Amino acid sequence: MQAGSGGGGGRISGLKQMTDFKMSLWSLVSEMPPEQFSGLFEEFPRSLRCLLGDWLENQPWEFINSSDSFCAIFSDRLLSAMVEKLQDLAKKNCQAGPILQLIASIENSYRREPLQLVGIIKRILAGEQAAVQQFQHVPLFIQRQREELMFAFNLQKLQYRVQEIQALQESLNQMNGSTRVSLQLNPQFPAQEDLQASSLHNLQNLFLKATSELEGAKKLVLMRCLIWKRQQQLAGNGTRFDEDLAPLQKRFESLVDIGFQLRLQLVASGIQLSSELQERLDNVSSALIKNSFLVDKQPLQVLKTQTKFQASTRFLLGPQLLKSPQAFTVTADIVTEKQARELATSHPEVILSENTGEIVNSTAPLETNATSNACCALFKNMLLKKIKRCDRKSTESVTEEKCAILFSASVNLGPNKTTFHLQALSLPVVVIVHGNQENNAKATILWDNAFAVANRIPFMVAERVSWESMCETLNQKFMAEVETKQGLLKEHYYFLAQKIFGDSNTGPEDFQTRQVSWSQFNKEILPGRGFTFWQWFDGILYLTKKHLKDYWSDQLIMGFVSKQYVFNCLSNAPAGTFLLRFSDSEIGGISIAYVTYLQDGSTQVENIQPFTTKQLSICSLADCVLDLPPLEMLYPERPKREAFRRVDMPKKFKEYQPAKITMTIPCSFPGSSIQTPVGSMSNLNINPGIPSGPPYHDPQPMIPPSMGMSPSISTTYGSPHLLPESMNYPYPMGNASPLGSMDIYLGSHDVDMPEVSCNEDSITSAGDLPYPVLPNLITVPETISPPSDEELVQLLYPEQEMNRYCQNLG
Known part of the structure; x- marks a missing residue:
């Protein structure tokens, strides 16, 4: 098993993934069989859809939904832009004839009725979206694209409304002057007065329409502001976050400017509804100012x-x-x-x-x-x-x-x-x-950041969340904290579920429907342990970030798996095969499980006591693995010296005589020249006072008690004259392993690793270890990161009640 790059992301069956880069709808559609879109291209050739590609979906066809003057003008401009796009393609193509024929066909069919073309393209894009709805993440991206197009379209419509009002206002002013002259010449002039009243009525309607549209655009901007804030909170747990506020600032500035222009025109018009409309415009401006x-x-x-x-x-x-x-x-x-x-x-x-x-x-x-x-x-x-x-x-x-x-x-x-x-x-x-x-x-902050909702009362958060959501949170936190692209796999999630729910008999699929509570996360002590789930997980985060980042990123650590899973992997492997897993009985520990010979020639899986940050600060994981002769092959079939290598001494220690700390474990098996080392203790202070966990028990022991597998550490100096015979050792020589015996693997607890300290001058520090890998839409000027799932719900239903905080401010 290898570490994966994020367990929460879904795949688009044979297509590209959507998690790491922006993808258009067309890039997905073009990789799907054409027969899935039969019936869509009866009025609009598929070849034309292929030529236009991403450009077609980057235009706001969906929002042209009426026959008013703005939509008519906008649809005509889109048709002209399409023709211009095709003409450019024809110039660059050596076989321009078919493209020019398409251009002529489009002009003949839709130039007089460009709104008809809009309806056809709407149906095509809707059909394509429906065809890819089955793939995870695609709806999220499409909705994101839709929101950006919606705002850009609404902004252009508002700018057009301002121009309409200005033109009608100028027409009314000219009409007033003409009416005064006509009345002086002919007091009986009812037709001119009726025309003036009609124009004034149209002006009132334009103001009402523009104000309503401005209020709708304000809701979109405030929603985008909420999404930015929510993404900022999720970034506290490590999610990607584009903190650039320049695009959002432009949106705020555009709407405030339009509101100001409408207010000036309203004051100049003197219409009867001015006080009501002025109040509405003031409310829009106030909301935008306070929420910015x-x-x-x-x-x-x-x-x-x-x-x-x-x-x-x-x-x-x-x-x-x-x-x-x-x-x-x-x-x-x-x-x-x-x-x-x-x-x-x-x-x-x-x-x-x-x-x-x-x-x-x-x-x-x-x-x-x-x-x-x-x-x-x-x-x-x-x-x-x-x-x-x-x-x-x-x-x-x-x-x-x-x-x-x-x-x-x-x-x-x-x-x-x-x-x-x-x-x-x-x-x-x-x-x-x-x-x-x-x-x-x-833990409190992690839970709040992950599971808060946009419209909550401060600072309420759910007491229970789905296990799937928790998995996504743990995965994102792990990758962000360790600074790695290698995330967690389904096997890891299964082990974590067994641990947090205290249930080893349930299948992986059954956990997907469960909910995990805050109490299970960081209040309840895990069964048989002295710590909570989060305390244990956070200890592994610290250990991996501090000492194991490169090993994890290079897929050398199996990590979050149970003893039974490890046993299943190694039970049929040859002697000397090993793997690395995080200890589930000690906070911040990593253990090595390996296959060894028994005296009768059979093999058995054994666990070396967990290494913690204290041991790995003295002796790197690579040195520990390379120092232990019983470890030969990293599971499944990778020689350890290919996967691990020692690191040269840092420059700051070059003035010292080099020293090496060696890790050993007592072992003896048929045909092996390895013997149990004696007197391997040098000037290291090993503290045997740390209590060991319960031994591994089995109804039928397969290894005698004398076959203990506790590691010992020795220091070997580069020059023998540094250790004269007259040197007095502060610790007794003799058996290098003061630890208790290590029983066989089939138990349920790890055994604690003793604390080790040594003179820092004799430590060979580990640097970065470049280990080999274990085999096994829219184009708009603004760029804002996609919303989360719960924010997507808000975007899908933009008419829902706005955030309470925003309401109060605006």
């Missing part, structure tokens, strides 16, 4: 008192609206979960009614960078001096208590210097006062 203030660089989510941290806020509309030289200041305060909820329910006046804590260096100026066109407030050296704990549930620990940093500012905008109070909450923060609280605090 956000935390672009989050503070640490596990925050230790008396420790410096940084954060920054950004006002997306600052470069457009803050034109005066007046300086504005942003203030940071820590707030409780209760206060955050009061803020979300529109009670900002009581948000700081109670002092929750004290932050040093809690103010920063709001400044615009001319180069980046970003208006930000950077907090460089904040420090949480103290925290006041609030009342908690009886079962809740301090590491489950969530707070947040509230950033606030007051700015004066517009010619009337209207004051806007800007507020933005950070992601949830867990405050700790001691390092031993960090592990549990990280």
